[in-house]
Amino acid sequence: MLEQVVEVLSERGYAATRFADVSQASGVAVSTLQGYFGSREDMLIEALQGATSGEVEALAELAAGFEDPWQQLVALVDRGLSTPVSTWRMLMEFWTAAAHDAELRAHAAALAEQYRQPFVEAVERGVESGSFSPRFEVTAVVDVVVATMDGLLYPLVLGHRASADLDYRDVVLAQLAFVLGTDA
DSSP states (O other), X not given: OHHHHHHHHHHHOTTTOOHHHHHHHHOOOHHHHHHHHOSHHHHHHHHHHHHHHHHHHHHHHHHHTOSSHHHHHHHHHHHHHTOOHHHHHHHHHHHHHHTTOHHHHHHHHHHHHHHHHHHHHHHHXXXXXXXXXXXXXXXXXXXXXXXXXXXXXXXXXXXXXXXXXXXXHHHHHHHHHHHHTOOO
């Protein structure tokens, strides 16, 4: 059912998603949705958390598959840059709503921290192993990498660019290698 909520949310936007829309898409009665989720806002928050938590879990699983910290970072960047447009659209809606709602802002902050964690751990592992000699604080490096990937959100969602059309990945990795002081 949450997948249907995410799909409707991605298509209609946060402000325009109603129980009736989700009911129509899922075939689940409005009363059942209301009974399960409570309020419309709770339904949307749960869907947003579920979708973004899925991305966070996928990043953590991906990161666990690499011993080499640089290869781990490359895989994390590749995963971040290949985020489906529907997920970006849903996140855009969530962040826009969170800009106007303190409770949603708190959820967004927690999810952002969880998303950043595999990147932080990979960089810290690289520093501890001597593979990286960062020119800046680890948190600043991770903030820039994540913000750089997030910067694709609007151009991709609006159809101005496709990630495959850009040399974006190569630039991100070159910048990352430079700030981490590695020849990788």
